[in-house]
Amino acid sequence: MTTAKVLAVIQQSSANACLSTPSFxxxxxxxxxxxxxPFQSADEAKRKLKTxxxxxxxxxxxxxxxxxxVRDAMRRARKIDSFGESVLKNPSSNVWRLVDLLIATAED
Structure with a gap:
């Protein structure tokens, strides 16, 4: 399923999702x-991570x-996210939103 189709399904439901482009x-x-x-593919991102x-x-x-x-990743991902709301940007990740929620919940 393409990212655009995934986003359409999510928007039609009450679910939230953490997406990273091109990959986690x-x-x-x-x-x-x-x-x-930008990465040309998920495999390129994997090779970069391995370095x-x-x-x-x-x-x-x-x-x-x-x-x-973790906090550096949140800051970096949030900065990319602040350029616009599209999780289709390459690279991008909105996993920071989940981590931020988990941290806030743990601190309560």
Missing amino acids: EAWLIMHHEDCLR IVPSWSEGGTRFSDFSHG
């Missing part, structure tokens, strides 16, 4: 560095490799 790896990259250059975290593998993502950069 863009969100993970934001834990370590600014991520503004940043050499021990990273798609099936073996460890929170400890990213935990120190």
Whole structure:
């Protein structure tokens, strides 16, 4: 299913979704560095992440490799999101919204 179709289904329901373009790896990259250059594919984003975290593998993502950069990732993703509301931007991620909600809930 294309991202546009996913967005249409979400908008017609009461669900919320966290999306990252071109893939979740863009969100993970934001834990370590600014991520503004578009990726040609999800595979390119994965290769970039592997250069940043050499021990990273798609099936073996460890929170400890990213935990120190959660707030940095939120700041970076929020900055990209502030350029407009489209989650179709490449790269982009609105996972920061979920993390922000989880942090706020934990602090209450």
